[in-house]
Every structure is written in structure tokens, then in C-alpha cells.
Amino acid sequence: MTEDLGEFYLRQLRDDCLPFWFPRSVDVEHGGFLHCFDRDGSLVDTDKSVWAQGRMSWMLLVLYLELEQRPEWLEWAESGLRFLEEKCIDPSDGRMWFHVARDGTPIRKRRYAYSESFASIAFAAHAAATGSDRSASKARELFERFTDWNFTPGKIPPKFTDARPMVGLAPRMITLVTAQELELRLGKSDATTAWIDRCIEEIERYFVKPDRKVVMEVVEPDGSISDHFDGRTLNPGHAIEGAWFILEEARRRNDSRLTKLGCDMLDWMWERGWDQEHGGIYYFRDVHHHPVQEYWHHMKFWWPHDETLIATLMAHRLTGEDRYLVMHEKCRTWSFSRFADPEHGEWFGYLQQDGSPSSTLKGNLWKSFFHHPRALWICHCLSAAAEEERNGK
Numbered sequence: 184m185t186e187d188l189g190e191f192y193l194r195q196l197r198d199d200c201l202p203f204w205f206p207r208s209v210d211v212e213h214g215g216f217l218h219c220f221d222r223d224g225s226l227v228d229t230d231k232s233v234w235a236q237g238r239m240s241w242m243l244l245v246l247y248l249e250l251e252q253r254p255e256w257l258e259w260a261e262s263g264l265r266f267l268e269e270k271c272i273d274p275s276d277g278r279m280w281f282h283v284a285r286d287g288t289p290i291r292k293r294r295y296a297y298s299e300s301f302a303s304i305a306f307a308a309h310a311a312a313t314g315s316d317r318s319a320s321k322a323r324e325l326f327e328r329f330t331d332w333n334f335t336p337g338k339i340p341p342k343f344t345d346a347r348p349m350v351g352l353a354p355r356m357i358t359l360v361t362a363q364e365l366e367l368r369l370g371k372s373d374a375t376t377a378w379i380d381r382c383i384e385e386i387e388r389y390f391v392k393p394d395r396k397v398v399m400e401v402v403e404p405d406g407s408i409s410d411h412f413d414g415r416t417l418n419p420g421h422a423i424e425g426a427w428f429i430l431e432e433a434r435r436r437n438d439s440r441l442t443k444l445g446c447d448m449l450d451w452m453w454e455r456g457w458d459q460e461h462g463g464i465y466y467f468r469d470v471h472h473h474p475v476q477e478y479w480h481h482m483k484f485w486w487p488h489d490e491t492l493i494a495t496l497m498a499h500r501l502t503g504e505d506r507y508l509v510m511h512e513k514c515r516t517w518s519f520s521r522f523a524d525p526e527h528g529e530w531f532g533y534l535q536q537d538g539s540p541s542s543t544l545k546g547n548l549w550k551s552f553f554h555h556p557r558a559l560w561i562c563h564c565l566s567a568a569a570e571e572e573r574n575g576k
Contacts, residue, residue: 189566215266222543235551237301244308299329398422419456420487489558
């Protein structure tokens with residue numbers, strides 16, 4: 184291709200992704216964002232994910248900080264933050280809802296707390312964009328609430344009986360990246376550094392299995408693999424996302440040991456996850472190569488491919504190994520030829536194993552203006568930095 188990668192990703196962001204979401208997603212009546220859209224951008228549900236309110240506010244603020252200071256991006260993000268504060272916090276316990284109606288009427292709260300982490304990074308980015316001490320304090324408060332809920336024994340209501348206790352990769356991954364974002368926007372603190380160190384150590388100790396060359400999704404409290412459907416299930420995209428979080432910390436610290444850890448996680452889960460027959464990243468696999476229980480295990484979701492695009496480029500930046508560029512191009516070519524919709528823009532969210540669309544949805548309670556634009560922006564930045572180095576700038 185004649186267009187370099189940096190230009191490609193910036194064009195995809197500016198000309199394909201952003202115009203699909205904005206301004207149609209801005210709820211001028213109730214505040215915040217609508218995000219449940221069909222292929223052509225028509226609204227199919229007015230309910231709102233609280234995750235999306237934080238994620239979309241954060242993404243707009245990142246672009247405002249790093250790409251262009253467009254007043255409407257700041258204005259829209261602030262609408263999202265107001266909606267979060269006014270409509271999305273349960274006054275009975277201070278926790279955030281997961282799912283609300285268009286006007287903010289609560290629909291559902293989940294056992295686990297991730298709404299708080301996405302709201303935290305959004306307020307941190309707002310503090311960086313505006314100098315607001317209030318937003319900085321709100322970001323730290325939400326992060327403390329998130330970590331307290333997820334890591335204080337007994338806080339999260341049990342999903343199962345205590346007969347088979349398990350611990351998960353997800354809270355450690357999200358704590359890691361949230362703390363990284365707070366350090367980037369608000370400066371380092373003893374608290375954020377301690378959480379980063381703890382989460383990397385626990386991911387490596389409990390979930391990374393060099394003997395099997397896998398990264399587990401859940402394990403027993405001592406790190407053992409539970410030989411049951413849930414305990415054996417691998418989520419390659421999730422582990423690859425966690426790999427680039429660790430690679431980002433390796434970059435910040437110039438730490439070769441963390442670089443190896445992140446690259447091992449990427450290598451192993453690419454090997455487990457890439458569909459050799461049809462291409463693309465499987466959603467679930469089994470650690471022992473047994474059949475997987477979930478019926479969507481063979482499908483190709485949008486976000487693992489976005490995370491793989493980031494991870495492979497980041498691995499190449501840190502190691503210089505061309506094989507990561509080969510992996511990146513393999514994923515990029517497959518993804519943009521299947522997920523992309525040249526007629527209406529953006530990516531479909533869900534494909535069958537062969538890469539044909541399973542649904543025409545571009546947005547729902549899980550998919551919003553987050554994974555895909557984040558990947559486009561980070562891949563642009565990584566590619567542009569590499570190009571500058573090649574040109575000796």
C-alpha cells in the first residue's frame with residue numbers, strides 16, 4: 184500500500200469512525216450519549232450503558248487533548264460527565280449503575296464494578312483538559328471506590344456457592360490500565376504505582392502459565408486451573424488486551440522483563456486464538472483443547488481484533504521484531520475486509536466464524552465509541568512515532 188500506517192489509521196478515525204458516531208450519538212434532550220445504532224446509524228434502542236457514558240466521554244477528551252482541541256468534543260464529553268454524576272450513581276451505596284433508560288432511570292446494576300473505572304478515566308482526562316481540581320478529585324474517588332469493591336474480600340456478592348472459589352483476570356487488567364491512565368493525566372502517586380505493581384505481579388503469578396503457553400481468564404485462588412468448563416475457558420482477545428497494558432508499562436519504565444512478559448502473553452494467545460482456517464480471533468478456546476461450552480465461541484467480535492492491532496504494533500515498537508508487523512498486517516487486512524462497512528462507516532460488532540456479519544448492529548450496551556477509536560488512535564500514534572524515527576526526526 185502507498186499510504187503509510189499512520190495515515191491509514193488517522194484517516195479511518197477522522198473519515199470513517201468519528202462521522203458515524205457524532206453528532207448523532209449526542210443526546211441533546213437528556214444529556215449523555217445514545218449508542219445503540221443499526222448499520223446505517225438509525226437508533227434501535229434508547230437505553231444507555233453507563234460504561235458507554237464514561238468510555239465515550241474519555242475517548243472524546245483524549246482526542247481533544249492529543250489530536251485537536253475542537254470545542255464540540257469538550258462540550259459533548261462534559262455532557263457525558265454530567266449525565267454520569269446526575270443519573271448514574273446509586274445514592275444508596277455510591278456505586279454506579281450498569282444500564283439506565285434514556286432519561287437516567289435505573290434499569291440494572293451488576294455485581295462487579297467497572298462503570299466506576301471508566302468514569303474515573305473520563306474525569307481524569309477532563310481534569311487534564313481543563314485543569315479542574317474537582318474532576319481530578321472525582322477521578323481519584325471513583326478509582327478508590329472501584330478498587331475497594333473489586334479487591335476487598337466479601338464486598339462483591341457471590342455469583343456461585345463457596346464450593347469452587349475462583350479469581351479473575353479482568354479486575355486486575357482494568358485496575359492496571361485505569362491506574363496508568365490516572366498517572367498519565369494526573370501524575371504519579373504512591374497509590375496508583377502500588378496498584379500497577381500489584382496487578383502486574385498477580386497477573387504474572389496467577390494467570391500466566393508458561394508451561395502451557397496460555398493466559399487464563401479465571402483460576403483458583405492459588406492459581407491452579409479448575410478442570411471444568413468455566414475454569415478451562417480462554418479468552419484470547421482479553422489476554423491480548425492485557426498484554427498491551429503490560430507492554431505500555433514496559434515502555435514507560437523501559438523494562439525489558441515486562442516487555443518479555445507482554446510479548447509472551449501476546450504470542451501465546453495469538454497462537455491459541457487465530458483461526459487458521461477462516462482467519463480472525465476466536466472468542467473462546469479451551470486450555471486443554473476440549474470443546475467449549477459457549478455457543479458463540481467460534482465467532483469473531485470486533486474488540487479482540489482492535490486490541491490485537493494495538494498489541495502487535497506495540498510489540499514491534501518495543502522489540503523491533505518484524506514478525507509482529509507480519510501479525511499486525513494479517514490482523515489488519517482480515518479485520519478491515521470483514522468488520523468495516525464502506526457504505527455507512529464504522530465496524531460491525533459481530534461476525535460469524537467465516538467473517539460474514541452475524542448482525543448489522545454498530546452499537547449496543549457493549550459496543551460504543553471506545554475500543555475501535557482507541558485502537559485507531561493508538562495505532563496512528565505508534566505508526567507515526569515509528570515513521571519519525573525512520574526519518575531521523
